[in-house]
Amino acid sequence: MTLTDTNSWTGIREVLLRRIHNRIWQPGELIPHEADLAEEFGCARTTVNRALRDLAESGLVIRKRRAGTRVAINPPQRATLTIPIIREEVESLGRSYRHSILERNLRPLPPMLHGAFQVSLSEDVLFLKTLHFSDERPYAFEERHINLDAAPDARDLAFNEISANEWLVHNAPYTHGDLSFFAVNADETLCGKLDATTGTALFAMERITWAGEMPITHVRLIFAPGYRMRTEI
Amino acid sequence: MTLTDTNSWTGIREVLLRRIHNRIWQPGELIPHEADLAEEFGCARTTVNRALRDLAESGLVIRKRRAGTRVAINPPQRATLTIPIIREEVESLGRSYRHSILERNLRPLPPMLHGAFQVSLSEDVLFLKTLHFSDERPYAFEERHINLDAAPDARDLAFNEISANEWLVHNAPYTHGDLSFFAVNADETLCGKLDATTGTALFAMERITWAGEMPITHVRLIFAPGYRMRTEI
DNA sequence: CACATTAATATGTGCATGCATATTATCTTA
DNA sequence: TAAGATAATATGCATGCACATATTAATGTG
Numbered sequence: 001m002t003l004t005d006t007n008s009w010t011g012i013r014e015v016l017l018r019r020i021h022n023r024i025w026q027p028g029e030l031i032p033h034e035a036d037l038a039e040e041f042g043c044a045r046t047t048v049n050r051a052l053r054d055l056a057e058s059g060l061v062i063r064k065r066r067a068g069t070r071v072a073i074n075p076p077q078r079a080t081l082t083i084p085i086i087r088e089e090v091e092s093l094g095r096s097y098r099h100s101i102l103e104r105n106l107r108p109l110p111p112m113l114h115g116a117f118q119v120s121l122s123e124d125v126l127f128l129k130t131l132h133f134s135d136e137r138p139y140a141f142e143e144r145h146i147n148l149d150a151a152p153d154a155r156d157l158a159f160n161e162i163s164a165n166e167w168l169v170h171n172a173p174y175t176h177g178d179l180s181f182f183a184v185n186a187d188e189t190l191c192g193k194l195d196a197t198t199g200t201a202l203f204a205m206e207r208i209t210w211a212g213e214m215p216i217t218h219v220r221l222i223f224a225p226g227y228r229m230r231t232e233i
Numbered sequence: 234m235t236l237t238d239t240n241s242w243t244g245i246r247e248v249l250l251r252r253i254h255n256r257i258w259q260p261g262e263l264i265p266h267e268a269d270l271a272e273e274f275g276c277a278r279t280t281v282n283r284a285l286r287d288l289a290e291s292g293l294v295i296r297k298r299r300a301g302t303r304v305a306i307n308p309p310q311r312a313t314l315t316i317p318i319i320r321e322e323v324e325s326l327g328r329s330y331r332h333s334i335l336e337r338n339l340r341p342l343p344p345m346l347h348g349a350f351q352v353s354l355s356e357d358v359l360f361l362k363t364l365h366f367s368d369e370r371p372y373a374f375e376e377r378h379i380n381l382d383a384a385p386d387a388r389d390l391a392f393n394e395i396s397a398n399e400w401l402v403h404n405a406p407y408t409h410g411d412l413s414f415f416a417v418n419a420d421e422t423l424c425g426k427l428d429a430t431t432g433t434a435l436f437a438m439e440r441i442t443w444a445g446e447m448p449i450t451h452v453r454l455i456f457a458p459g460y461r462m463r464t465e466i
Numbered sequence: 467c468a469c470a471t472t473a474a475t476a477t478g479t480g481c482a483t484g485c486a487t488a489t490t491a492t493c494t495t496a
Numbered sequence: 497t498a499a500g501a502t503a504a505t506a507t508g509c510a511t512g513c514a515c516a517t518a519t520t521a522a523t524g525t526g
Binding site for chain 4: 033034035045049052053063064065066067068069
Binding site for chain 3: 008009043045046047050064065066067
């Protein structure tokens with residue numbers, strides 16, 4: 001028997017969670033309101049509120065003013081992915097990291113991105129092809145467009161020391177972005193770079209970030225064969 | 234000029250966020266403590282606390298007792314994925330959903346899962362192969378193992394009406410799980426099921442869930458060609 | 467000087483209270 | 497009776513205060 005400290009908001013959250021798991025409160029059912037729970041647990045309403053707010057954040061209960069709090073019918077299965085800087089991901093596995101710039105030039109924004117980079121850009125964008133290595137084995141291949149209006153300093157950087165990924169994180173923080181994951185077949189070019197045989201299924205990620213209205217960068221990362229993105233829920 | 238209500242915790246959060254974005258507080262730098270900020274904004278410390286707590290949750294600042302609050306050096310790029318029930322995902326796109334059970338039988342737990350399903354299981358597990366359709370076109374192929382110790386009622390269900398996915402969400406809630414994403418090549422069997430040509434790169438997801446110590450289910454979902462998992466950050 | 471002890475301090479959390487706000491239920495009124 | 501105004505109510509949030517807790521800085525001691 002685990003005694004839960006019913007006087008802390010985390011403790012109360014655990015008790016409420018158990019009731020939901022044990023079907024004492026059925027999905028869709030209205031649960032007692034804050035004041036009643038506060039009385040039951042002998043604590044302030046604020047404390048119950050904190051616990052319920054946390055459960056609502058994780059999607060387990062739905063709260064509406066005046067309508068009350070009810071157990072979610074379809075608890076949305078949320079997973080928080082941590083998308084690390086590649087160098088850190090590699091190094092955290094105890095391997096050595098290195099990257100190499102395969103291509104670097106200025107070019108007009110490719111039509112594919114005109115929609116995403118809604119703002120009409122005055123000039124060329126910086127285009128980079130980078131190969132990331134883990135213990136000298138290819139880890140991921142990166143294609144990136146950088147909006148020089150958003151990060152003018154990038155124009156003069158070679159990105160040999162610090163990767164564009166890392167530099168941007170530190171020098172052009174974004175406010176929001178779109179992220180997507182998908183699978184691609186390795187084509188001729190990718191094979192050579194990623195040590196794959198033609199056709200191998202590769203895990204890929206694409207990301208576009210903005211600072212307010214201003215698009216910053218577009219990246220497409222294709223990982224070497226066998227890559228898995230993991231998380232806990 | 235956007236006037237931010239500096240008297241609400243969200244307003245204060247925005248102001249702090251701007252300062253971080255504008256490098257008024259550099260990454261790694263210690264920011265004023267709650268009491269000072271409260272005085273500056275003319276509000277209670279609790280309100281500043283709420284704003285800072287929120288920024289800490291999103292990983293933008295690191296807070297330590299006595300040590301104070303500092304701007305994160307590598308703001309971890311977190312993304313929250315919502316993994317919906319397939320039916321809902323399909324229907325939310327305005328398409329009709331249908332699923333069909335291709336195989337259903339009891340079998341011993343495959344060795345591959347002995348590690349994950351740590352507990353030694355007394356008996357067979359329920360194995361299911363399901364094909365999910367969107368507007369009658371194949372959407373995803375599912376292979377699933379269900380621990381009948383955790384969900385005994387599943388033994389007598391055909392899962393023709395409601396998919397195992399949905400039934401489990403409602404009838405065997407989990408406390409935690411492992412989730413991973415990767416890419417696979419379509420083999421002969423998959424091709425037929427998913428309307429793919431041999432070798433096509435397919436996006437796949439694998440998930441194992443537990444209720445406390447008790448493993449509930451293992452699923453492997455392979456999506457039809459072209460699938461993208463999207464989210465905003 | 468190295469190490470343990472103690473004090474100082476910033477954040478974390480709980481409480482009582484009051485008011486704000488969204489939403490539902492009820493009561494008017496045409 | 498239907499539509500609109502009004503009251504009731506559950507959650508949301510701000511405040512001021514007190515105390516808990518983790519961590520650092522200062523201090524004392526062998």
